Amino acid sequence: MDPSRLPAFLLRRGIKAAIVILAIIVSNFFLIHAAPGDPASVMAGQSGAADERYLAQLRTQFGLDKPLLEQLWIYVRGMLALDLGYSHRQQMGVAALIWQRLPPTLLLTGVAFALAISGGVTLGALAARRVGTWADSVITVIALTFYATPIFWVGLMLVLLFSVVLGWLPSFGMNSVGADLHGIAAVLDVGRHLILPALTLGLFYVAVYARLTRATMLEVADQDFVKTARAKGVPEGRILRRHVLRNALLPVITLAGIQAGQLIGGSILVETVFAWPGIGRLAFEALLARDYPVLLGVFFCTSAMVVIFNLFTDLLYAMVDPRVEVQG
Amino acid sequence: MSILTIEGLTVALPAGADRPHAIEDVSLTVERGEILCVVGESGSGKSITANAVMGLLPKSLPLRAGRLILDGIDLRAQPPEAMRKLRGSRMAMIFQEPMTALNPLMRVGDQIGEALAVHGAPDRGRVQELLAAVNLPDPVSIARSHPFRLSGGQRQRVMIAMALALEPALLIADEPTTALDVTTQMQILRLIREIQQRRGTGVLFITHDFGVVAEIADRVAVMQHGRIVEHGTAREVLDRPQHPYTRALIRAVPGFPKGGGVARAQGRDVLRVQGLEKTYHRGGWFSAGKMLRAVHDADFSLTRGETLGLVGESGSGKSTLARCVVRLVTPEKGEIYFDGADLRPLSRAAMKPFRRRVQMIFQDPYASLNPRRKVGEIIAEGPITHGTPRAEALERARDLLAIVRLDPGAMDRYPHEFSGGQRQRIGIARALAMKPELLIADEPVSALDVSVQAEVLALLAEIREREKLTMLFITHDLRVAAQVCDRIAVMQRGAIVEQGPVGQVFANPAHPYTQQLLDSIPGRAWTPPDLGEAA
Numbered sequence: 001m002d003p004s005r006l007p008a009f010l011l012r013r014g015i016k017a018a019i020v021i022l023a024i025i026v027s028n029f030f031l032i033h034a035a036p037g038d039p040a041s042v043m044a045g046q047s048g049a050a051d052e053r054y055l056a057q058l059r060t061q062f063g064l065d066k067p068l069l070e071q072l073w074i075y076v077r078g079m080l081a082l083d084l085g086y087s088h089r090q091q092m093g094v095a096a097l098i099w100q101r102l103p104p105t106l107l108l109t110g111v112a113f114a115l116a117i118s119g120g121v122t123l124g125a126l127a128a129r130r131v132g133t134w135a136d137s138v139i140t141v142i143a144l145t146f147y148a149t150p151i152f153w154v155g156l157m158l159v160l161l162f163s164v165v166l167g168w169l170p171s172f173g174m175n176s177v178g179a180d181l182h183g184i185a186a187v188l189d190v191g192r193h194l195i196l197p198a199l200t201l202g203l204f205y206v207a208v209y210a211r212l213t214r215a216t217m218l219e220v221a222d223q224d225f226v227k228t229a230r231a232k233g234v235p236e237g238r239i240l241r242r243h244v245l246r247n248a249l250l251p252v253i254t255l256a257g258i259q260a261g262q263l264i265g266g267s268i269l270v271e272t273v274f275a276w277p278g279i280g281r282l283a284f285e286a287l288l289a290r291d292y293p294v295l296l297g298v299f300f301c302t303s304a305m306v307v308i309f310n311l312f313t314d315l316l317y318a319m320v321d322p323r324v325e326v327q328g
Numbered sequence: 329m330s331i332l333t334i335e336g337l338t339v340a341l342p343a344g345a346d347r348p349h350a351i352e353d354v355s356l357t358v359e360r361g362e363i364l365c366v367v368g369e370s371g372s373g374k375s376i377t378a379n380a381v382m383g384l385l386p387k388s389l390p391l392r393a394g395r396l397i398l399d400g401i402d403l404r405a406q407p408p409e410a411m412r413k414l415r416g417s418r419m420a421m422i423f424q425e426p427m428t429a430l431n432p433l434m435r436v437g438d439q440i441g442e443a444l445a446v447h448g449a450p451d452r453g454r455v456q457e458l459l460a461a462v463n464l465p466d467p468v469s470i471a472r473s474h475p476f477r478l479s480g481g482q483r484q485r486v487m488i489a490m491a492l493a494l495e496p497a498l499l500i501a502d503e504p505t506t507a508l509d510v511t512t513q514m515q516i517l518r519l520i521r522e523i524q525q526r527r528g529t530g531v532l533f534i535t536h537d538f539g540v541v542a543e544i545a546d547r548v549a550v551m552q553h554g555r556i557v558e559h560g561t562a563r564e565v566l567d568r569p570q571h572p573y574t575r576a577l578i579r580a581v582p583g584f585p586k587g588g589g590v591a592r593a594q595g596r597d598v599l600r601v602q603g604l605e606k607t608y609h610r611g612g613w614f615s616a617g618k619m620l621r622a623v624h625d626a627d628f629s630l631t632r633g634e635t636l637g638l639v640g641e642s643g644s645g646k647s648t649l650a651r652c653v654v655r656l657v658t659p660e661k662g663e664i665y666f667d668g669a670d671l672r673p674l675s676r677a678a679m680k681p682f683r684r685r686v687q688m689i690f691q692d693p694y695a696s697l698n699p700r701r702k703v704g705e706i707i708a709e710g711p712i713t714h715g716t717p718r719a720e721a722l723e724r725a726r727d728l729l730a731i732v733r734l735d736p737g738a739m740d741r742y743p744h745e746f747s748g749g750q751r752q753r754i755g756i757a758r759a760l761a762m763k764p765e766l767l768i769a770d771e772p773v774s775a776l777d778v779s780v781q782a783e784v785l786a787l788l789a790e791i792r793e794r795e796k797l798t799m800l801f802i803t804h805d806l807r808v809a810a811q812v813c814d815r816i817a818v819m820q821r822g823a824i825v826e827q828g829p830v831g832q833v834f835a836n837p838a839h840p841y842t843q844q845l846l847d848s849i850p851g852r853a854w855t856p857p858d859l860g861e862a863a
Contacts, residue, residue, distance in 0.1 A: 223428060224423060224425055224428040224429045225428060225429055225430055225431040225432070227384065227423065227429075228423065228429045228430065228431075228487070228490075229431070229442075230384060230415070231382055231384060231415055231416065231420065231421040231423075231491075232415065232416035232420065232442070232443040232446070232490060232491070232493075233412050233413060233414070233415040233416030233417060233443070233446055233447060234412075234416075234442060234443075234446045235412060235446065238446070242431075242434070242442075243431050243434075246431075246433050246434075247431070247432070247433060320433070321432075321433060322432075322433065322474040322476065323432060323474070323476045
């Protein structure tokens with residue numbers, strides 16, 4: 001893409017993203033109203049705290065005594081000011097709660113994501129380069145195994161092996177309980193806690209990327225421009241890196257964009273298995289407790305993440321592939 | 329001393345192929361400063377010969393015997409690394425398909441620069457020199473462009489610049505102009521000629537087109553089934569072909585019309601197109617968008633029994649115009665009178681009876697037949713949707729296969745079991761199944777080999793006579809148009825710029841663009857010798 005068109009692109013996409021987020025807020029609002037009965041008592045009742053004060057607070061928050069359109073306006077205004085409501089169960093504002101839980105999730109998913117991309121592309125490229133040899137078969141079998149195995153089961157087996165049998169790595173939480181660590185030691189402690197959940201979350205995607213990279217590299221290797229490169233005497237290694245791999249990465253980027261959006265929500269299972277204090281576990285707990293304000297807050301937050309990651313992927317794609325006409 | 333000597337070259341085919349060797353006992357020489365054309369139809373082994381020289385044969389095609397000497401170097405004795413160093417520096421290759429032969433993600437200048445860099449010859453100024461040498465305007469900005477910004481002709485120039493980067497002794501060109509428009513083709517042929525003369529490069533030029541041979545070759549080798557069947561100077565082979573295969577190929581080259589020519593049918597109009605306009609818009613919600621006037625000022629009419637040729641280069645709007653007539657594309661304006669009724673405003677349902685009466689034959693015989701259906705069903709499908717009982721439709725499909733000279737056993741086979749020419753016959757049978765009054769043929773022979781092309785054209789001519797069909801024949805190939813059409817309409821940028829009887833348009837072109845098209849026909853100076861009927 002021509003860099004001079006970047007600001008216009010960002011502006012157009014920004015407007016579209018804002019429209020999508022607004023639509024999410026509106027559908028959130030109607031989700032509350034889709035619940036049968038008085039939304040306030042439903043919410044209060046479900047969260048197990050049906051005292052008058054809470055009901056009154058809910059009514060004012062959502063403006064339930066006013067006409068529907070005005071309620072919508074009040075709700076949207078609140079959301080735009082990032083006022084996500086109050087969780088009676090947690091005795092905390094939802095925004096503050098999410099803000100507290102977001103960094104661990106971003107850390108976990110970010111590491112898993114990086115692992116998936118780097119590991120998957122490397123393995124896929126190796127397999128494609130040695131297609132038909134034993135190395136290719138080994139990589140393909142390993143990838144297929146992780147692809148086919150349920151993610152929680154991989155997690156449990158990793159815990160069994162590295163925590164229970166070998167005792168090398170902690171099996172739950174983000175910090176060692178009771179240890180008051182600072183500086184490097186604290187970072188290393190979090191790092192040790194991070195390994196198993198990140199592996200669990202990442203391995204499935206390592207397999208996906210390995211398979212995708214291998215397949216697209218083999219496809220690209222058959223294309224005419226690779227033959228052109230060979231005909232002009234480019235060494236094989238360079239052909240593989242500069243001509244084959246670069247073109248094969250385009251579908252990988254597309255998939256990575258989809259995955260990045262899903263990672264926040266998709267970490268629920270892993271966070272629960274490993275007791276990782278992130279958004280996913282928050283959502284899971286809120287679901288069990290029917291803590292509506294928290295659920296809606298998480299829903300809003302993850303949707304916004306998807307929108308942002310989509311925007312980012314499109315931008316990256318346009319940077320890598322000059323043919324993409326950046327339309328708004 | 330010859331630049332390239334090939335002696336007794338034999339390349340095996342994988343087990344189970346229709347013949348044991350892809351090429352067998354091929355011997356050729358290319359001298360310094362000459363162009364050797366290797367001519368043959370698809371599958372004759374001409375590309376395999378070229379790839380064998382470059383050391384680019386796939387593993388499934390092993391080199392069994394023969395010697396390859398490039399400028400005194402025995403290529404078969406070279407280890408892979410030495411071959412790599414020779415490729416691009418001493419011998420270079422350009423390919424058929426300029427649209428896919430360049431890396432889409434790399435700037436053009438970087439791709440040429442890479443050819444220099446991998447042989448240890450740095451320099452950026454050289455890249456621009458090369459781009460200027462292949463007559464590309466504004467080399468600085470071209471070097472910074474990605475391939476998708478360039479037209480097919482420009483890309484092919486880039487390929488040539490890249491091949492010439494290190495002044496190789498041998499240039500192999502594998503059908504370098506086949507995918508290009510006729511005017512662009514002429515420019516590229518002239519460019520290759522000019523550069524080759526200036527630098528004394530030996531050129532091994534692969535083509536299937538005798539017009540191109542006549543235009544560019546010093547010497548010619550004709551290949552059939554992996555063997556060289558005839559070999560000689562261009563004059564000898566073109567004017568006095570000896571081998572039956574060469575004679576058959578040259579006989580299949582369409583000649584030019586002689587004399588004035590008169591429109592033969594004097595009946596009423598079957599089709600009259602007036603004031604038709606089709607404009608394509610592109611753009612998003614927030615951007616202004618672009619506009620392309622695909623068809624405008626393209627009035628024409630067709631008399632019963634007549635064949636009108638719609639000629640023009642790619643992007644001239646000839647296919648869009650034809651598709652408007654069958655309403656595969658909906659034009660914004662104008663009238664399409666078919667047998668007195670205006671088709672343009674008709675609804676889908678109202679259009680249906682006319683669909684039967686107007687049928688289309690498509691360009692790509694590989695893509696236009698559903699690969700999951702049997703040939704019989706493909707042919708019978710149209711009549712069945714229009715209410716013919718299934719058994720009757722299948723019976724007629726069987727007759728049609730006989731008409732297009734295919735075995736009735738073809739009914740129960742799938743399209744992939746047939747060759748390109750056979751598939752195009754199936755396409756014709758499919759169109760005829762509807763008993764159309766108007767047949768629209770969109771480049772029906774441009775994907776076919778020359779001899780197959782001649783057969784299909786002969787078949788079309790015969791069917792047209794017998795069924796009294798009116799035909800709109802779209803082609804980019806003026807030789808073909810001259811052979812099949814009564815009248816010709818020349819299209820340029822969406823408009824018909826000239827139309828008239830074939831003989832008149834060819835003899836006295838009125839519009840400068842028509843003139844330019846005619847001048848660009850390769851081998852225009854060469855008239856195929858009269859070889860009589862097939863022996």
